[in-house]
Amino acid sequence: MTGADPDDLAAGMLLVAAPTLLDGNFSGTVVLLLDVNADGALGVVLNRPGTLPVGHVLEAWREVVSEPAVLFEGGPVEQQGALAVTLLRGPWSAGEESAQPGFREVVGRLGLLDLDTPVELVAGAIGRLRVFAGYAGWGRGQLQREVTEGSWYVVPALAEDVFLADEDHLVDLPRRVLARQPGDLAQHSTRPLDPELN
Template sequence: MTEATPLRAGMLLVATPELLDPNFADTVVLLLDVDDEGALGVVLNRPTPVAVSEVLAAWGEVVAQPEVLFQGGPVSTEGALAVGWLADEDDVPVGFREIAGRLGVVDLDTPVELVDGSLSGMRIFAGYAGWGAEQLGGEIEEGSWYVVPAQPPDVFRDDPTDLWRDVLRRQPGELAWHSTRPVDPQLN
C-alpha cells in the first residue's frame, strides 16, 4: 500500500504469498468498514455448498449466482452479512447502507419485498473478517496484504475461483506479476 492508496471501505485486501493463515490464504477481502476502532470485511472467494434458500429462504431468489452462502470470514460464522449493488443509484431501498458508490450492505432484517428489484446483485456471507485498531495496518506493513481498488464484478462474479489471480493481473507494474506465481513457489 502506498500513501496514495488509503485504507477505506470499498477497497480490496488481496492476500500475499506470505499470508499463511488458512483463514485467509489466497483470499480477496472486500472492506466494508474502516475507522479508528478497526476494520471489517468479507472474503469474496470462498463459496460454501450451502444454498442461501436453505438458511435464509426469503433471500434465495434475490442473491446473485451462485445462490450459495459465502464464507465471509472466521468471526461470527453463525451470523450473516449481505452486500448488494444498486440497480439505480437514485433508488435506494430501506435497509441499504452505502459502502462506496452503488455498493452497500443490505440489512437482512428488511422485508425482502422492500429490497427485491432495487439491486442488480447481492451476495450473503456467513461470518466476517475483523481487525482491531491498527491491527490491519500492521498486517499490511508486514507484507500480508496488498491493498487495491475493487471493481463491481469482483463481488458478484458467478465463479470466484480465479478472483485472486484476476484482481492481481489487472494491477499496474510488478504487482501484476504475482498473479502468475505457482501455488507452491518451491516448484518454480
C-alpha cells in the first residue's frame, strides 16, 4: 500500500496530511472519512481538540461524551453545526447497528449519531462518543485529485485513532498512524513536519 491511491477512498478510512500539504485548515491533520460518493467526500479532523466543553452547548450529552469532553474542530465547513461520531458497544449481530435510534453506520460499529435523538434512547448503546464543530468537505473529484497529487496518505482507521484521550497523542496522531503502516509508508512517520527540514 502506497497510501496515496484515490481508489482507497472510502468511508471509515483516514486521510493523513502529507508534509507538502500547507493549507492551514489541514496541515498536520488526520481526517476520518465519513462519506465518500460520486458527489464528493465528507470527514472530520480528529486531532484538533477545542476548548469549549460539550456540556456548555449540548447539556444532554455531557455525561455520554468521551474524554476530552470538548468540541473538536472538525473542519472549516459549517463550524456552527455539530457532528457526533460514536462507537457502539459490541458485539453486535449483522445489521443490528442500523436498528439503533439516530445511528447511521460508517463502518461496522462506528458511525454518526443524530444529536437530536433523546439521550436516554441511546446512552446504553454508546461505547464512545466525540462531537465535532464543523467538518471537512470536498466536491466531486476534488479529494481524488488531492490524493493523486500527494497531499494525503489514505490508510485504514482504528477506533483508537478516533477516540484518543491524551492530548500529546492527539498532537502526534499523524506520526502514530503512519508508523503502523506497512512498507515505505511507515518511513513517512519520521519526516519532519516542515518539509524544508527534510
